[in-house]
Amino acid sequence: MASQDYExxxxxxxxxxxxxxxxxxxxxxxxxxxxxxxxxxxxxIAGAKVEGRVKEREECLSKFRLKYLTVLESEKTAYSIRDHISDLIGLRIVCFYEDDVERVKALI
Incomplete structure (x- = not known):
């Protein structure tokens, strides 16, 4: 259950x-x-490099503190940190040529 206590x-x-x-x-x-x-x-575009990651736990907490904590506390709003971290999984696609970006976009 959400609270107003960061710890x-x-x-x-x-x-x-x-x-x-x-x-x-x-x-x-x-x-x-x-x-x-x-x-x-x-x-x-078959040679494009595709990488992925799960954002590190402490990086998520740091992002929350920097982006949301001050506002939520000043508004005295109860919160759950996981509701504010929307990018736990990320992918990166690196293309050889700039023109390939549009091809990748169309495929996805």
Missing amino acids: TEKVAFRDFYDTSWDIMDAARNAFLTLVRSLLATDPA
């Missing part, structure tokens, strides 16, 4: 992150496989 919410987020790690990592791998499969359908 409580930090512990709750760490627990959520730790118990969800395997699921997030499996999702990352599934997204990588999907994107690589899509790119393989176009020989012109």
Whole structure:
């Protein structure tokens, strides 16, 4: 349940992150496989580099503190940190040529 206490919410987020790690990592791998499969359908961009990651737990907390904590506390709003971190999984596609960006965009 959301609260206004950062220490409580930090512990709750760490627990959520730790118990969800395997699921997030499996999702990352599934997204990588999907994107690589899509790119393989176009020989012109098949060599694009695709990387993915699950954002580190402490990096999430740092982002929350910098971006949301002050406003939420000043407004006395109850919060759950996990509701404010929307980019736990990220992918990066590096193309050889700038023109390939539009091809990748169309495939995805």
